[in-house]
Amino acid sequence: MVATDPYWLADGGGLDAAEALLREMGEEDGRLVHLERLAAREATFSTLQRPLPARVAERLGVDRLWSHQAAAIDLLRDGRSVVVATGTGSGKSLCYQAAIAEAVSSPVRAGTSLLLFPTKALAQDQLRSLQAMKLPRLAAATYDGDAGQAERAWVRRSGNVVLTNPEMLHHGILPHHDRWARFLARLRYVVVDELHVLRGIFGSHVAQLLRRLRRLCAHYGSSPTFAFTSATLGDADRLASSLCGLDVVAVTNDGSPQGERLFALWNPPVIDERGTRASANSEAAAVAAALVRTDRRTIVFCRSRKGTELVAADIKRRLPAQLAPLVRPYRSGYLAEERRDIELALFTGHLRGVVATSALELGIDVSGLDACVLTGVPGTMASMWQQAGRAGRASADGVTVLVAGDDQLDQWLMRHPQEVFRRAPEPAVINPSNPYVLDPHLECAAFERPLSALDGRFWPEDLDEGVVRLARRDRLGVRRRDRGAALAAWTGRGWPSHGIGLRSASSAEVKIVRVDDEQQLVGTVDVSRAPATVHPGAVYLHQGVTYRVTELDLEARTAWVEQAEGDEYTTPRSDVSFRILECVAGRPVGRARLSIGRIEVVSQVTGYQRIDLRTRTTLGTEPLELPPSVLETRAVWYTIDEDLLDGAGLRADQVPGALHALEHTAIGILPLFTICDRWDVGGVSTALHPDTGCPTVTIYDGYPGGAGIAELAFEAADRHLAETLEVLQRCACADGCPSCVVSPKCGNGNEPLDKDGARRLLETLLAAAPFAPTEITLP
Numbered sequence: 001m002v003a004t005d006p007y008w009l010a011d012g013g014g015l016d017a018a019e020a021l022l023r024e025m026g027e028e029d030g031r032l033v034h035l036e037r038l039a040a041r042e043a044t045f046s047t048l049q050r051p052l053p054a055r056v057a058e059r060l061g062v063d064r065l066w067s068h069q070a071a072a073i074d075l076l077r078d079g080r081s082v083v084v085a086t087g088t089g090s091g092k093s094l095c096y097q098a099a100i101a102e103a104v105s106s107p108v109r110a111g112t113s114l115l116l117f118p119t120k121a122l123a124q125d126q127l128r129s130l131q132a133m134k135l136p137r138l139a140a141a142t143y144d145g146d147a148g149q150a151e152r153a154w155v156r157r158s159g160n161v162v163l164t165n166p167e168m169l170h171h172g173i174l175p176h177h178d179r180w181a182r183f184l185a186r187l188r189y190v191v192v193d194e195l196h197v198l199r200g201i202f203g204s205h206v207a208q209l210l211r212r213l214r215r216l217c218a219h220y221g222s223s224p225t226f227a228f229t230s231a232t233l234g235d236a237d238r239l240a241s242s243l244c245g246l247d248v249v250a251v252t253n254d255g256s257p258q259g260e261r262l263f264a265l266w267n268p269p270v271i272d273e274r275g276t277r278a279s280a281n282s283e284a285a286a287v288a289a290a291l292v293r294t295d296r297r298t299i300v301f302c303r304s305r306k307g308t309e310l311v312a313a314d315i316k317r318r319l320p321a322q323l324a325p326l327v328r329p330y331r332s333g334y335l336a337e338e339r340r341d342i343e344l345a346l347f348t349g350h351l352r353g354v355v356a357t358s359a360l361e362l363g364i365d366v367s368g369l370d371a372c373v374l375t376g377v378p379g380t381m382a383s384m385w386q387q388a389g390r391a392g393r394a395s396a397d398g399v400t401v402l403v404a405g406d407d408q409l410d411q412w413l414m415r416h417p418q419e420v421f422r423r424a425p426e427p428a429v430i431n432p433s434n435p436y437v438l439d440p441h442l443e444c445a446a447f448e449r450p451l452s453a454l455d456g457r458f459w460p461e462d463l464d465e466g467v468v469r470l471a472r473r474d475r476l477g478v479r480r481r482d483r484g485a486a487l488a489a490w491t492g493r494g495w496p497s498h499g500i501g502l503r504s505a506s507s508a509e510v511k512i513v514r515v516d517d518e519q520q521l522v523g524t525v526d527v528s529r530a531p532a533t534v535h536p537g538a539v540y541l542h543q544g545v546t547y548r549v550t551e552l553d554l555e556a557r558t559a560w561v562e563q564a565e566g567d568e569y570t571t572p573r574s575d576v577s578f579r580i581l582e583c584v585a586g587r588p589v590g591r592a593r594l595s596i597g598r599i600e601v602v603s604q605v606t607g608y609q610r611i612d613l614r615t616r617t618t619l620g621t622e623p624l625e626l627p628p629s630v631l632e633t634r635a636v637w638y639t640i641d642e643d644l645l646d647g648a649g650l651r652a653d654q655v656p657g658a659l660h661a662l663e664h665t666a667i668g669i670l671p672l673f674t675i676c677d678r679w680d681v682g683g684v685s686t687a688l689h690p691d692t693g694c695p696t697v698t699i700y701d702g703y704p705g706g707a708g709i710a711e712l713a714f715e716a717a718d719r720h721l722a723e724t725l726e727v728l729q730r731c732a733c734a735d736g737c738p739s740c741v742v743s744p745k746c747g748n749g750n751e752p753l754d755k756d757g758a759r760r761l762l763e764t765l766l767a768a769a770p771f772a773p774t775e776i777t778l779p
Contacts, residue, residue: 088389
């Protein structure tokens, strides 16, 4: 090959060569913020407490087990539920495969297994792995929306290892449990893969699904053991236990080998006095092209489908003609044939680069990749390490480059590079007691079998109150048997499961359909979120495809959209207020008072701004007339007294901007303390709230009933506010930028904002020493 640029190397060499390449590209101008060498790790082996049957051990094809595999298999065989939270490529699936293989091979009473995966691709990947074992008694099959009627009938009749997803369990299995009686009666293991994605509202729904599943198993005489797998996650056993309602043992000591890793932090340069940074997509494309040119098979992760196309095209433009065709985008939305073609080329090594969304973040077995480029922090540290683990799997060396975006979390990590490597993983939370989630599932459970007092073991704290609420709404009818035991039966019409979407907390949803094809459902959105999300004129992004809303009919619960260019985005303008319904706890944080409880948020969309995607300049503001929406949820709120404002030197006219800026920055940095996205939460700040009588800053769960985020914000408040202050102190901009106080979702158009006032307020609140900024010269 002929060199076409200064970064061409015929042989990429090892990690020393990769480090030299990255230093040459980014060290002089400050793009390269930090380089970390993560040492290789030797494997740690262990033996089982009792050997597996010879045929099972032979079919597994493993001579020795890593220590975490042996520990997990021992626990599962003893009937103890387990969560395996170890690194990418650490053989987590073997833990449950061994137990499943032994169960189906039992000559006395063979057991069945149910495996839940968040995506069809993961289920297919595991199906291939199970079938490769060629165990005579193992009849594994997928049961999902792609399966035909004849295939489904065969699975119900003959399958003993069924791979499916939460939606199919909810709609296709539990309501028809009588067809699955034999399978459920012998159910030995339930596998829940990719635990770390089961958070918030989705995780709360899955928790209810697993309780319904356990209840039906008990009816048919079984009590399955649960096996959860996860990327590295804080308090993984607590989350797993909350999901299944049982004690779960965590296995976290990773015994698998790991090659040496080179991890680079890359920050796009500031390009103007406002603090705007160069495009993360463009920087990621430049880094990825250099890695591909130096003969490293590279995967790039982008946040949207649109991003994958743009970055892939940019990489190709930077490569010589003989290499450009060897880079492909990979995302959902392609035809099945296209996806299979790309997957085959990737797995066989014929591609040199792939640009993907999170479809390849999860546990599909992609081996042989040398480098990984992340376009922005993917929301959580757990997801970051999951994506980084695509490169250098097992004992091979790997290179990871994290290219920062310009939001608060990304820039915080650029200022604290060591936190990437030493910070404990965030915990994920769910709220199974949320009545907006619990009650619909109690309806489903009553449809499956009438509820009785004995079912309190599955809903020990929630059953009685839930049944009373549903009976009052005539959703359940309570009757008594001859012996006096009360039964609560479904009294509605149809199938209650059909009215529940597992990704939202409301059964009332607005359908999003295309103008040119109303039969094609683009997506759904909670009716409470519809005015802010799919108002007329809104730009709506779904799986990376950009649409513009042409009409919203709230009575018909339908929004019509047409495909758009994707060169602009919109932000709603809204009036938001809240009232406190219940305060359940409070405590001091610095010189402020923090409370937690239930609130009612009333918001009314009054218009929207059109913003250029590239320059972020406002293209125009359009008025709207929409009815107000009401959200009852969980929240934390800070109350601040007048003495504190005086101590911070804030005049009355400066208070609204200071509180507003504090609110934005606190929301932006919250994902450091809990697995959430800034879009999962909302905020309101007011100089005088009628319920508190004080200046008040509120952060609330963005879902009806709450998803558990408020509780973690309450626990982490001291650290949270300290880091919020640090963001305000360290950001180099003069008056505010997206890296500190400017929010892309602000309903007031980011007005008013007073960055300096927020900094002084927090310094006084936390009694911190005033920050003396150093002079910074913009490159």
